[in-house]
Amino acid sequence: MTEAVIEVAIIFIKVVVLGFILFSLPLPLTWIERKIAGHIQVRLGPFRVGPHGILQPFADMVKMLFKEDVIPEQADRFLFRVAPIISMVPVFMVFVAIPFGESWTIPFINKEVTLYVADMNVGLLYILAISGVAVYGIILGGWASNSKYALLGGLRSSAQMISYEVALTFACIGVVMLASSLNLIDIVKTQTGGLTNWNVFYLPVGPLWFIIFFIAGLAEINRIPFDLPEDEGTLAAGFHVEYSGIRFAYFMLAEYIAMVSMSVLAVVLFFGGWDDPTGLGFLPPIVWFLLKVGFFIYLFMWIRFTLPRYRYDQLMSIGWKILIPLSLLNILVTGWMII
Amino acid sequence: MKEKKKEGVLDILKKVLFVDILKGLSVTVKYNVSRSVTIRYPDEEKWIPYQRFRGAHTLNKTEDGKELCVACELCVKACPTKCITVVPEEDDTGRGIADRVPKVWKVDLVRCLFCGYCEDACPTTAVRLGREYELACFSRDDAVREKERLLKPQEVPEGFEGGVVVSAKFERTKEGIRVKPDIWKPKDKNWWKKV
Numbered sequence: 410m411t412e413a414v415i416e417v418a419i420i421f422i423k424v425v426v427l428g429f430i431l432f433s434l435p436l437p438l439t440w441i442e443r444k445i446a447g448h449i450q451v452r453l454g455p456f457r458v459g460p461h462g463i464l465q466p467f468a469d470m471v472k473m474l475f476k477e478d479v480i481p482e483q484a485d486r487f488l489f490r491v492a493p494i495i496s497m498v499p500v501f502m503v504f505v506a507i508p509f510g511e512s513w514t515i516p517f518i519n520k521e522v523t524l525y526v527a528d529m530n531v532g533l534l535y536i537l538a539i540s541g542v543a544v545y546g547i548i549l550g551g552w553a554s555n556s557k558y559a560l561l562g563g564l565r566s567s568a569q570m571i572s573y574e575v576a577l578t579f580a581c582i583g584v585v586m587l588a589s590s591l592n593l594i595d596i597v598k599t600q601t602g603g604l605t606n607w608n609v610f611y612l613p614v615g616p617l618w619f620i621i622f623f624i625a626g627l628a629e630i631n632r633i634p635f636d637l638p639e640d641e642g643t644l645a646a647g648f649h650v651e652y653s654g655i656r657f658a659y660f661m662l663a664e665y666i667a668m669v670s671m672s673v674l675a676v677v678l679f680f681g682g683w684d685d686p687t688g689l690g691f692l693p694p695i696v697w698f699l700l701k702v703g704f705f706i707y708l709f710m711w712i713r714f715t716l717p718r719y720r721y722d723q724l725m726s727i728g729w730k731i732l733i734p735l736s737l738l739n740i741l742v743t744g745w746m747i748i
Numbered sequence: 749m750k751e752k753k754k755e756g757v758l759d760i761l762k763k764v765l766f767v768d769i770l771k772g773l774s775v776t777v778k779y780n781v782s783r784s785v786t787i788r789y790p791d792e793e794k795w796i797p798y799q800r801f802r803g804a805h806t807l808n809k810t811e812d813g814k815e816l817c818v819a820c821e822l823c824v825k826a827c828p829t830k831c832i833t834v835v836p837e838e839d840d841t842g843r844g845i846a847d848r849v850p851k852v853w854k855v856d857l858v859r860c861l862f863c864g865y866c867e868d869a870c871p872t873t874a875v876r877l878g879r880e881y882e883l884a885c886f887s888r889d890d891a892v893r894e895k896e897r898l899l900k901p902q903e904v905p906e907g908f909e910g911g912v913v914v915s916a917k918f919e920r921t922k923e924g925i926r927v928k929p930d931i932w933k934p935k936d937k938n939w940w941k942k943v
Contacts, residue, residue, distance in 0.1 A: 425803070445780065446780075447784070448779070448782075448784065449776045449777075449779050449780045450781045451779055451782065451783075451784050451785050451786075452780070452784055452785075452786050453784045454784075456770060456788065457791070666890045709779065711773060711776060711780070713774070715769075715772045715773050715775075715776040716769065716772065
């Protein structure tokens with residue numbers, strides 16, 4: 410009986426800690442993104458609030474909280490309120506299945522805790538399914554605003570998701586075939602033991618899986634060069650054009666957490682998770698994991714300030730004419746290689 | 749009809765290996781680690797304009813402290829916006845270089861268009877357009893500058909060449925805020941011109 414209570418308590422604590430970290434992650438991320446944007450454009454970025462502008466996100470947060478929360482007169486009031494939450498909740502739910510490491514022994518009481526909330530046998534399936542739900546927030550937000558720009562943003566988003574979700578899933582199938590498991594911990598375990606065991610270096614198909622996954626992932630989380638749902642050049646701000654204040658902050662929060670989850674997924678599926686590439690073990694596995702995730706977050710931001718946005722028809726032709734056939738071919742080749 | 753250009757094998761290979769995207773990424777990462785061109789204006793740095801700059805007016809004095817202005821009112825005549833007011837008076841105490849000196853010499857900077865005709869008209873080079881460019885104020889009356897203020901020595905002396913960014917200090921006093929430049933501490937902000 411007491412064991413069960415302790416187990417439940419540990420899970421509860423893990424969820425609270427994870428939730429707290431995820432809620433506070435966008436604060437440093439917005440600052441980092443604006444700094445990277447600034448330095449890539451030979452500017453300084455935020456500089457006046459705190460040393461090197463480090464307190465800027467807090468100032469932004471206070472501003473967001475105190476802004477008037479406008480709901481357009483013609484909007485569908487219920488859906489308009491619910492949409493930001495629908496887009497935010499699934500990206501948090503994704504992290505339930507993500508392993509950050511194997512286990513960790515708490516010092517002093519010698520209690521071993523696993524570094525994941527739930528060890529799911531169908532972890533990858535769960536993640537792909539749940540992250541697909543997030544798009545409903547964008548579609549509903551676009552539709553409920555009763556504005557042309559927002560509706561177009563929502564429509565684009567749904568079309569984009571349909572075309573890229575397929576490629577994303579196909580890219581994951583190769584990894585699943587290799588590990589013969591949907592469990593993310595098993596997938597990482599098959600990659601342990603140095604660089605050459607990482608899925609991305611499973612030649613010749615590994616790099617291709619990763620490139621397809623990465624491009625589809627960029628489209629999935631609406632980042633430049635595929636951020637057509639919020640294309641500010643043609644749609645003002647796309648699906649969140651009518652949102653303001655804290656509801657707008659929810660969408661931004663969802664976007665940043667989605668970026669983190671995509672980075673984590675890329676690391677877990679292709680870059681060996683918490684595997685130490687040097688094999689020397691001078692850094693704990695969780696540090697390696699975070700370093701890799703950090704690199705991917707930087708990569709997403711770096712790409713954002715390098716590439717222009719693709720046109721809508723280009724987006725569609727990349728998705729349907731290149732990525733999906735290529736990923737199908739890739740699965741075929743992987744099958745041959747395994748046999 | 750425009751004929752579609754045929755792609756060679758090399759072009760396709762370039763596309764497959766993302767050569768152009770990688771080139772772009774390498775350019776941006778170079779800029780990411782390079783120095784920034786931002787002038788941190790009110791806090792740390794300030795731009796000192798060239799000598800040819802036409803900012804707020806200033807009235808010059810001779811080296812022994814006599815007012816150069818002889819209140820001839822040529823600047824008033826030359827001014828296209830009629831923003832200068834001069835009232836002459838007689839004063840033989842040696843205040844000016846002549847017996848005729850201005851009782852009132854004021855300029856309304858709201859109406860002034862900084863054309864510099866007053867400088868050109870002035871026979872004694874008393875009125876000059878200086879290098880002060882922070883002209884914001886809280887009321888229209890504040891924008892009218894009287895003789896007493898204009899006679900004060902300029903923050904940047906006339907002989908200083910200018911065209912540089914110098915380190916500065918942001919000062920908050922009861923009279924208002926100002927950015928005090930230290931003109932002998934120039935900062936190199938032209939590195940990007942050589943890139």
